[in-house]
Amino acid sequence: MAKSVIQDRAQAKKEVRRIKNLPTVPGIVAKISRMVENPETSAAEVGRLISQDQVLSAKVLRMANSAFFGMSRKISSISQALVILGFDVVKGLVLTSSVFDMIQKSMAGLWEHSIGCAAASGAVATVLGRDDAEEILVAGLLHDLGKVVLALNLPEEMAVVLKKVAEGPILFYEAENELLDFDHCDLGEWLAEHWNLPESLAEPMRLHHRPEKAVLNPERVAIVHIADIIIRSKGFGHAGDLLVPPISMPAWELLKLRKTDFLPILEILEPKLASLRDLTSIQ
Amino acid sequence: MKRIPLDKAAPGQILAEKLTRHDGVLLANQGSEVTEGLLRMLARQNIESIAIEEADGRTPEEVLTDYLRFLAELEERFVRVKESQVLLALKKTIIFLAAKERDETLALLAPPLETSPTATEAKP
Numbered sequence: 001m002a003k004s005v006i007q008d009r010a011q012a013k014k015e016v017r018r019i020k021n022l023p024t025v026p027g028i029v030a031k032i033s034r035m036v037e038n039p040e041t042s043a044a045e046v047g048r049l050i051s052q053d054q055v056l057s058a059k060v061l062r063m064a065n066s067a068f069f070g071m072s073r074k075i076s077s078i079s080q081a082l083v084i085l086g087f088d089v090v091k092g093l094v095l096t097s098s099v100f101d102m103i104q105k106s107m108a109g110l111w112e113h114s115i116g117c118a119a120a121s122g123a124v125a126t127v128l129g130r131d132d133a134e135e136i137l138v139a140g141l142l143h144d145l146g147k148v149v150l151a152l153n154l155p156e157e158m159a160v161v162l163k164k165v166a167e168g169p170i171l172f173y174e175a176e177n178e179l180l181d182f183d184h185c186d187l188g189e190w191l192a193e194h195w196n197l198p199e200s201l202a203e204p205m206r207l208h209h210r211p212e213k214a215v216l217n218p219e220r221v222a223i224v225h226i227a228d229i230i231i232r233s234k235g236f237g238h239a240g241d242l243l244v245p246p247i248s249m250p251a252w253e254l255l256k257l258r259k260t261d262f263l264p265i266l267e268i269l270e271p272k273l274a275s276l277r278d279l280t281s282i283q
Numbered sequence: 284m285k286r287i288p289l290d291k292a293a294p295g296q297i298l299a300e301k302l303t304r305h306d307g308v309l310l311a312n313q314g315s316e317v318t319e320g321l322l323r324m325l326a327r328q329n330i331e332s333i334a335i336e337e338a339d340g341r342t343p344e345e346v347l348t349d350y351l352r353f354l355a356e357l358e359e360r361f362v363r364v365k366e367s368q369v370l371l372a373l374k375k376t377i378i379f380l381a382a383k384e385r386d387e388t389l390a391l392l393a394p395p396l397e398t399s400p401t402a403t404e405a406k407p
Contacts, residue, residue, distance in 0.1 A: 072307035169362050233373055235356060244360050247369055259372035266380055271300060274284045275334075 005156050005180070012154075012182045013190055028053060029095050033196070036087045046087065047079030050094060059097035060090065067275035068119060068137060085134055092138030092201065099145070106151035109238025114141055115276050116236040120227035123268040127261055132220070139204040140224050146188030146205060147172075147240060154187075165241045172240030173209050185209055211251040222251035230265065236273055285337040289325055292333055294318050297391075299334040336391060343392055350385045354378065 031049060035041045051057050057078055064081045065074055075081045082090050103111045121140030125133035150158050157180055164175040176183035188205035191197075197205075199216050204224040207214050214221035225248055231237065233244045284299035296317040302310040302325070310328065311321055317335070325333065341349070357377060364370045 072303050073305055171363070229370070230373065233357075233360060233370075233377060235353075235360060242360055243363050244370060246364055247367055249369075252369055259369060262373050262376040263379070266376055270380065271284070275286075 005160055009181045009186070012157075012180065013186070028056065029091065029098060030196070032087075032091050032094060033198075036091070043082040043087075044079050046090075047077065047082055050078045050090070056094065056097055059100065060093045063093050063096065063279065064090075066279050067272040068115075068122060069134065070272075088198070088200065089134045089138055092135075092141065095197075095201075096138070096141050099142075099148070102148050102152060103145075106148040107238070107240065110144060110147060110151075110240075112237030113231065113239040114144060114237070115279055116231040116234070116273060117141070117143060117224070117227050119272045119276060120230045120265070120269055121224050123265045123272070124223045124227055124230070124255075124257075126268055127264050128223070128255060128257070130219075135200060136220050136223050139201055139220060140227050142201055143204050143208045143224050143228065144184065144188070144239060145191055146184030146186065149187040149191050150176075150184055162240070169243060170241070171243055171245050173245075175241075183209075209245065211248050218251075218254060222248070222254050225251050226255070226257070230262075230269070234266075234269075234273070284334050286332050286334045288332050289322070289330060292317055292322055292325075292335070294322070297336040299336045302330065302333060304328055336387075341388070341392070343389055346385060346388050346392070350381060353381055357381075 028050065032046055035046055035049065050060065060078065061075060061081065064085060065071060069085065071084070075084060078090070081093075085093075100111070103114060118137045118141035122133050122137040125136045130136070150161070160179055161172065161175045164170060164179060165172055170178075173183045173185065185206050185208070189202065192202035192205055200220065203214055203216050204221050207221050208224045208228055211218065211221045211225040228239075229244055229247055232239060232242075235242070294317055298311055298313055298315050298317065301313045304310055305328075310324065310330075315321075317333070357374065361370065361374050
């Protein structure tokens, strides 16, 4: 192994903070967060702020009108998206649109894995009859951001992990932990801290491989965990390795899912995946 | 499935997803055949594109080869989780749906009924 590879956890965390080109939280997302915290802010005000950036607005509307949400009416403005999908979902879409280029650049297939996991999260939430399917979908969309940090900011560490993964049936995060003593879940956590992301997005980023540790919203984390497994089992996209990871039985039992639920979940998911191929470029 | 603009749609094509009006009212179900009447109605409703099932240019042999390759890759993906009954159920569901899709694709590729032998004729 190359000497320059960072193996120590504390050093890695320091390194992540120190990295000059650590992606900064898109200014607009920080602004929206501040506005949303103020109870007096109206949807129209937030809508006006996002609409100022026409490229961003177009990307957000394209995702809002995609098969993700299966809207029967076209969402034609940001303020309409805010009313129909809610602040948190639109914020997640703004964030996703802002980091889209980074995800695309980091690893071939990771964007497809991300939108696939998002669609699968939505499908599981729908079959469970939850009313927060859209929020869970956004958490699925961003769950692997830690891999983007690894690929873009720690390329040497990324290279040794990929080499290990290529050698045998080993999962990406197992290889990370074996070689580096930290993994993309830690990197995601540190990025979420650095960006001041809401815990509803940070917790699934941190715990989608250990959903039984979740405290704030264990059910949402469990859904993203199972969605990750489902989308990998379909072979849609590429998350660094080509294996179906082990399932956390506490997460499965928490959601009270049954084995027969896989059929309706996959029946919702498959037509969405076919349509989402359009989203593989949202430029 | 393929999404095509309405002016490229033709009678005989099969809808790959249901069609709804902009206010959500159902116009035609998934799986129904495109007719002249449906095309006129869609034009009146300002529907710009439809999704149709496509015979994708593969031969029946290629459809079967692709299916077998899919099964082999599926086995490889599940190599680390063979003991899990839950994930075995997931794998079986994926195979069930892939087999269904294979049969539907083969049905689209089949020659029109009048030229193929009927079930009774085919029997020895």
